[in-house]
Amino acid sequence: AAFAQTAETGTPVPFADLVALLERIFLRHGTSERVAAILAENCASCERDGSTSHGVFRIPGYVGSLKSGWVDGRAEPTVEEAGPAFLRVDAANGFTQPAFLAARDRFLEMVRDNGVAVMAIRNSHHFSALWPDVEPFAREGLVALSFVNSFACVVPPGGKAAVYGTNPMAFATPVAGGDPMVFDQAASSMANGDVRIAAREGHAIPAGSGVDRDGKPTTDPKAVLDGGALLPFGGHKGGSIAFMIEVLAAALTGGKYSREVDWSAHPGAETPCTGQLFIVIDPERGGTGAFADRVAGLIGNVKEAGQDRMPGERRYARRARTLRDGIPLAPARLAELRALAGD
Ligand code: NDP
Ligand code: PYC
Incomplete structure (x- = not known):
């Protein structure tokens, strides 16, 4: 993503292992096997390609939707x-x-x-x-x-x-x-996911990206998320x-x-x-x-x-690298995912 920094350090996880871990998380939170397999592959692919704003960062959100009954993980x-x-x-x-x-x-x-x-x-x-x-x-x-x-x-x-x-x-x-x-x-101006990553990591967002709850321009991601807007x-x-x-x-x-x-x-x-x-x-x-x-x-x-x-070239280069070397995941993130999987 343009704003979120793609993690290049951390524990290298093979793509297939990440898919299997995410699949266990989805299954444990009430999806069908088919849905778990599809979402795990999709989300791991985002992490593999460095689409950080929609990679494993999103797993707690998927789980939140499933646990709250907002989404049907077994829908036909x-x-x-x-x-x-x-x-x-x-x-x-x-x-x-x-x-x-x-x-x-x-x-x-x-x-x-x-x-x-x-x-x-x-x-x-x-x-x-x-x-x-x-x-x-x-x-x-x-x-x-x-x-x-x-x-x-x-x-x-x-x-x-x-x-x-x-x-x-x-x-x-x-x-x-x-x-x-x-x-x-x-x-x-930017994805909501990138605003949330900026808020979590304590970065300002670029000027001109968003406004606070009073409609005033702001570079504070928390002000955008707390009643403001992009x-x-x-x-x-x-x-x-x-x-x-x-x-x-x-x-x-x-x-x-x-x-x-x-x-x-x-x-x-x-x-x-x-x-x-x-x-x-x-x-x-x-x-x-x-x-x-x-x-x-x-x-x-x-x-x-x-x-x-060209658009896509960064992803393809990162895909080739992570398929060879593994997908780097911060230890805390990996621990969080394993806990969600009940490992
Ligand atoms: P970015 O601004 O990061 O990237 C947009 C596109 O521009 C990508 O194809 C990217 O290619 C390309 N690109 C980025 N920088 C350059 C550059 N310097 N030169 C040439 N091409 C470049 O995307 P956004 O932040 O707008 O969105 C991030 C993701 O969030 C998207 O995948 C989007 O689908 C997702 N999203 C999903 C939503 C949903 O409702 N499901 C809502 C909003 C966003 P590359 O990928 O190779 O870097
Ligand atoms: O990053 O803007 C976003 C987003 C909204 C829904 C899913 N992703």
Whole structure:
């Protein structure tokens, strides 16, 4: 993440061991085996790739939601065909990723048959990064876009009350001869997870990121979390993107708007229950026969022009390193995870 420091020191834990440890935590707190396996793989992948704001730091939040009864760790999603290229998925108050994966095979058939398809997921708790959802599509030769809304913690530009969530969007495209190009970014100045990490570690946040409870600019993460709010990135332009994501991920799917998320009766809950939209396109339907080469060419142009790093490259480099050397986890964090697993 842009702000949180990725831990590079600590006990190196092999990826498979981290997945197994997280799986035990989910199972111990009431999920089905399938849900535990999916969430453990997803969360360990975030930690592996250095997506620190959505790695193991989030495990107490997942547990809080499960323990408080806010989320159903055993939910059975339902998948409904709303047209030849439109799937509607009701996650039934469960986590989003198991609902998404339950529909994914049929969704891929729709994309192949029609050149494009939409998946609209509702009643779903997404508490992770989005890149794990979209990167695999690009590895299968497809272009993928996804949008999620979260919970009200972002004020519209010039506004006083939080209306939007941090509302991430992700884009993935195949690239000839290389890994997919994937960007995955919040519509806010920074992710709420990074604000929480800053508060925990006693760092200020960058000027212009957020406001306190009186609407005054602040660099104190605790003031943002305690009645304040984040700002959209890029002023009114980020505000419009946050708006679009509320429309696509909530109004269109039937999920809740970020400002409708009300977990006040579930102390400890942290996973917003909203919606997620996917739009996946088969780029071969463009008829150029050279799509992935063209994208590789564009990346070449961007790099020649002076951009030293494409989105996704940092993650891939860290993935290669941690798969070889293990994922460094601070001893206190590892102890906390083992305690949650009942080890
Ligand atoms: P960042 O600002 O850290 O990164 C955004 C994107 O920009 C990433 O693809 C990143 O690539 C890329 N990037 C970062 N720095 C550079 C650079 N110098 N040059 C080129 N590319 C760069 O992300 P955010 O803080 O906005 O979001 C962090 C995570 O939080 C995301 O994964 C998001 O999905 C998640 N999130 C989830 C929410 C939810 O409701 N589930 C809500 C809000 C956020 P790379 O990854 O390779 O560094
Ligand atoms: O980091 O902004 C965030 C976030 C919200 C929900 C999940 N992550």
